[in-house]
Amino acid sequence: MQSERSSYDAVVVGAGHNGLTAAAYLARAGLSVLVLERLPHVGGAAVSAKAFPGREARLSRYSYLVSLMPEQLMRDLDLSVDLVSRHTASYTPTLRDGVPFGLLVERPEGEATRASFAALTGSEAEYDAWRRFYADVEALAEVVAPTLMQPLPTDREIRARADERTWRELVEEPIGRAIRSRFADPTVQGVVGTDALIGTFASLDDPSLVQNRCFLYHLIGNGTGEWRVPVGGMGAVTGALERAARAAGAEIHTGAGVAAIRDGADGAEVTWHDGRTQHTVVARTVLAGVAPWVLEFLLGRPATAATKPSGSQLKINLLLDRLPRLRSGADPAVAFAGTLHLNEDLGQVEAAYAEAAAGRVPSVLPGEVYCHSLTDDSILGADAGTGVQTLTYFGLHTPAELFQADPTAKERAVAAAIASIDQHLAEPLMSVVARDGDGNPCIEAKTPPEIEADLAMPGGHIFHGDLDWPWAPHRVLLDTPARRWGVATDLDSVLLCGSGARRGGAVSGLGGHNAAQAVLEARS
Numbered sequence: 079m080q081s082e083r084s085s086y087d088a089v090v091v092g093a094g095h096n097g098l099t100a101a102a103y104l105a106r107a108g109l110s111v112l113v114l115e116r117l118p119h120v121g122g123a124a125v126s127a128k129a130f131p132g133r134e135a136r137l138s139r140y141s142y143l144v145s146l147m148p149e150q151l152m153r154d155l156d157l158s159v160d161l162v163s164r165h166t167a168s169y170t171p172t173l174r175d176g177v178p179f180g181l182l183v184e185r186p187e188g189e190a191t192r193a194s195f196a197a198l199t200g201s202e203a204e205y206d207a208w209r210r211f212y213a214d215v216e217a218l219a220e221v222v223a224p225t226l227m228q229p230l231p232t233d234r235e236i237r238a239r240a241d242e243r244t245w246r247e248l249v250e251e252p253i254g255r256a257i258r259s260r261f262a263d264p265t266v267q268g269v270v271g272t273d274a275l276i277g278t279f280a281s282l283d284d285p286s287l288v289q290n291r292c293f294l295y296h297l298i299g300n301g302t303g304e305w306r307v308p309v310g311g312m313g314a315v316t317g318a319l320e321r322a323a324r325a326a327g328a329e330i331h332t333g334a335g336v337a338a339i340r341d342g343a344d345g346a347e348v349t350w351h352d353g354r355t356q357h358t359v360v361a362r363t364v365l366a367g368v369a370p371w372v373l374e375f376l377l378g379r380p381a382t383a384a385t386k387p388s389g390s391q392l393k394i395n396l397l398l399d400r401l402p403r404l405r406s407g408a409d410p411a412v413a414f415a416g417t418l419h420l421n422e423d424l425g426q427v428e429a430a431y432a433e434a435a436a437g438r439v440p441s442v443l444p445g446e447v448y449c450h451s452l453t454d455d456s457i458l459g460a461d462a463g464t465g466v467q468t469l470t471y472f473g474l475h476t477p478a479e480l481f482q483a484d485p486t487a488k489e490r491a492v493a494a495a496i497a498s499i500d501q502h503l504a505e506p507l508m509s510v511v512a513r514d515g516d517g518n519p520c521i522e523a524k525t526p527p528e529i530e531a532d533l534a535m536p537g538g539h540i541f542h543g544d545l546d547w548p549w550a551p552h553r554v555l556l557d558t559p560a561r562r563w564g565v566a567t568d569l570d571s572v573l574l575c576g577s578g579a580r581r582g583g584a585v586s587g588l589g590g591h592n593a594a595q596a597v598l599e600a601r602s
Contacts, residue, residue: 116336139524267424310457371386398510
């Protein structure tokens with residue numbers, strides 16, 4: 079499809095949620111905007127799809143929950159998306175001396191949560207420590223969250239408003255130190271620590287503090303850190319963004335693979351192909367929703383294997399005839415409604431990291447399970463109300479290199495994931511897995527290399543690379559709109575607008591919002 083004109087104020091490369099956010103803001107401001115998407119649909123990783131032949135359930139196939147997207151952004155763009163709280167925050171089945179227990183955290187926390195901590199740990203001291211720690215984290219989140227849609231603050235500005243102990247524990251020292259200091263029980267320690275490891279391959283004691291940055295992003299959304307389920311699945315989020323962008327006048331082309339971006343005196347030239355014909359348009363500004371590593375290719379520069387990001391997650395989507403029974407006797411509708419933590423005691427998590435770092439699939443695989451259909455059964459289609467449920471497994475410490483080096487690694491990792499669930503069930507998981515229209519089990523697994531193949535995310539890294547702090551070092555020059563908003567490249571005509579921008583990562587729209595604000599500030 080030929081674009082409607084030969085030049086635009088802005089060309090957005092990639093129609094993921096950030097690209098659509100940028101397009102909506104810019105088009106609403108009266109700019110001419112062209113969005114080019116390689117895939118035949120918009121949404122990138124934030125999509126809903128029928129994963130199993132003959133079954134109507136639409137799963138959030140890649141990304142699956144929303145926390146970081148600011149409510150202000152949703153109001154700005156009039157997004158009609160319903161985000162629903164889960165009545166269970168988490169449930170962690172454990173075995174102590176062969177006896178099944180379970181640690182329940184309600185939302186909001188109540189007496190059942192306090193009693194659960196006491197039953198597992200022998201006193202209420204650990205729950206009191208839990209409440210103090212998360213009150214401290216929330217206090218920092220309340221400082222940081224309002225800045226995410228503003229020009230970058232400096233570290234000094236944030237530190238001046240933060241509690242000194244919390245700043246030291248979360249920003250200056252490896253978070254493993256704080257976890258061991260604050261908590262005594264290994265299960266509680268591990269549950270706290272896993273927020274630092276989702277999509278991040280690191281020890282909790284890594285001196286780089288990449289795990290600390292991951293932890294912070296998982297807990298600062300809207301000042302509360304609550305992760306909510308989008309009614310209709312993740313595709314409802316990007317569907318609303320697409321409608322907002324088109325209604326404002328943005329031109330969106332799918333099946334449009336960008337081949338090159340060339341910097342010029344008055345902007346940039348973008349070359350793309352629709353499968354039949356090559357096209358070239360000129361833009362005053364190009365907003366890159368692709369990973370920075372991919373952008374280097376498009377700019378005609380070498381992007382080496384040494385600088386390529388590496389993702390670290392195993393994603394498994396399942397459809398069940400019904401929820402399985404738990405050995406602990408907990409109600410499955412309660413246990414599976416939130417985040418179900420598996421093999422995530424602190425020692426298990428660190429042992430798994432050591433094995434994976436040595437090039438082996440962890441023998442005991444840590445992971446988390448989510449049942450979104452308990453919160454939103456609309457995604458089940460005709461199966462709603464029949465007992466059928468979705469299940470999503472997200473495995474930690476499964477870096478891309480494991481699967482690139484060993485063709486059997488995926489099969490072993492999936493088997494380890496199922497085993498991690500089965501040890502806490504009163505019946506095998508596979509005995510309740512539904513069958514698709516061809517009679518095959520409804521189970522779909524995605525490794526980082528497969529995510530890269532599907533979505534062009536280098537290394538299958540869900541954040542497009544390691545996360546940065548959501549503020550600027552005080553010594554850094556913030557002398558241009560692009561630098562002030564954390565979206566600069568080394569070219570004035572090209573900005574980052576995806577997860578690779580500072581304050582990118584997760585389904586937030588922040589990369590898109592901040593790139594759009596940089597464009598508008600530069601034009602004012």
